[in-house]
Amino acid sequence: MTQKLGPYQLLSRLGAGGFGVVHLALDPEGRTVAVKVLHPHVTADSGALARLAREVETMRLVGGPHVAEVLDASLDVAEPYLVTRYVQGRPLSAVPTPVAELRLLASGLADALLAMHEAGVVHRDLKPANVMMAEGEPVVIDFGIASALDSLSVTASGAVVGTPGYLAPEVLEGKESGMAADVFSFGATLAYAATGRQPYGQGPASAVAYRVVHHDADLEGAPDWLAPLLHECLAIDPAARPTAAQICARLGVEAVPRAHHASLPPAATALRSRPGETHDLETREWRPGQERHRPPVEESRARHRESVRRRWLIGSGLFVALLAAAARGPLPEVALFLLAAYALVAVIDAGVALLSRGLFRLFRTSRIIYDFAAMLGAVGLCLGLSTFFSTFTLALFAGTALVVGIVFLLSA
Template structure:
């Protein structure tokens, strides 16, 4: 970037992400701590729709308190180049991690799935829908996921401005009702959680790759590829993939079931290897 630019009280260090309407920088706050700064691109910085979308993102993210969700720190919507400041999350996006090292295995996979369910439970408890749970929006450090990017999040009960026929989110991870133009609900996020966890477990999107039409067709038909996903995780994913949103469990329930699976695994390991020495 050449000489470091300042935005508000923040020194922008390196570009770490870029989308169609914003750029994300690694930055330093006035106390020398690393943060992430998301700044609207010059082309859209004066557009009311882009500014209102950023304001909704701030409002939604500000409500969520979770050790598994990147927290909102600051922001300025009325600046010449509106921006938000978020917790900087070290680690690797799940999709990059899988590409480089392959899928997650064993207890690491189950802990990852449980913690991502806890993140989603915290989002829903705050009255927020994330609407884009996908491998690109989960940063992983060890077996610890952090959910990022509330760019299309909505507060529960708020008017959803998505037009029928307009798909919002990462298509391969969307719930079928969203593809059909219905309203997003916590159950829609749960479906996307299951798609993301299935990808973490197998290294591939559960509804395949290829044309958008083909992927959406398989989602609508419920043709999830869970080959290689271990039980009991595979069974939990199947419940989260139910076609009827009312039949899917909540994120909190899934986190509890996965905690039970981890405890069962610990008990089985103890039986195999014998009780630890006193």
């Protein structure tokens, strides 16, 4: 049974961290989002919560393909929560290392770092667990939360603000820290991805923290094109580290114009303001006709789902045609039944396309064309195969295709 929190339907628990429990949820328009419900010991700290409330509007300015945008927040309710874009994938800490597409990872992380720093947001807890790998692309999550909730009472209540080995030396020593601390965390995270080892080793947190402050990182095995940049990012002196813009320049990441926008659905509200409280930052809603440097997240997902649907349509058509061709000689009724069932499914799918609404209207015409092309193609392929191949050969092909399909499904 789903639980409702504000305008969001909570579907399932995704995980938990030092600051809250993350749920997969649906927004009022039926889109998937990630809802982080803050822990009671966090919400009990009124000072930290007020600071987070002030930071949320700034966090909502961070946009780009490599960050999980903050979409909504409600912090003055019984169960305060934050809403971000849902990223389907695995954290960098759970994927095989060294990472094969290291240049792609480095470029994506650099772009995310620049997006945060351009908006004036410091992540403060950048680490492999906070980098989601979605179809080979890195997406940074939980930015700004650790920085906003960095208070003695919250820390004492059990939430560790940051992870030794990825926290900059100045943070561990209690000194003033800023964006240079994120650069250090960027270097440590990328070093882990490049070598497959913790850059400052393992062991008790105190021992790791000591090595961060007093020793160099273990970068053995890092590729030559990356090692010099990692050395600079992991410098003990914050002033010696490059900026996010300099890192992007070194890695050849092209700067793109970022639309500082709020992706908040119309049915949901932005940060709930208390009576008499105003925000200087204007929330701008994107409308059709306005240019954006990339498609909206939901449109990208719809295109991906349509691509997957087409693959299944073509793959199932090939398999049905193969089975029908094998059965056409000894069992013509079975062959006719298989082709008729596939044609019926294709016609139903085309009918659904005609009645589709929302983003699916973008693919209405092409979807109908694909359905009828697949239906006719299956019939034509069946006739062609049965003409040129024997029943035994076709049956052998069909059995092989079935085994390969089952193995593929199990591996997926």
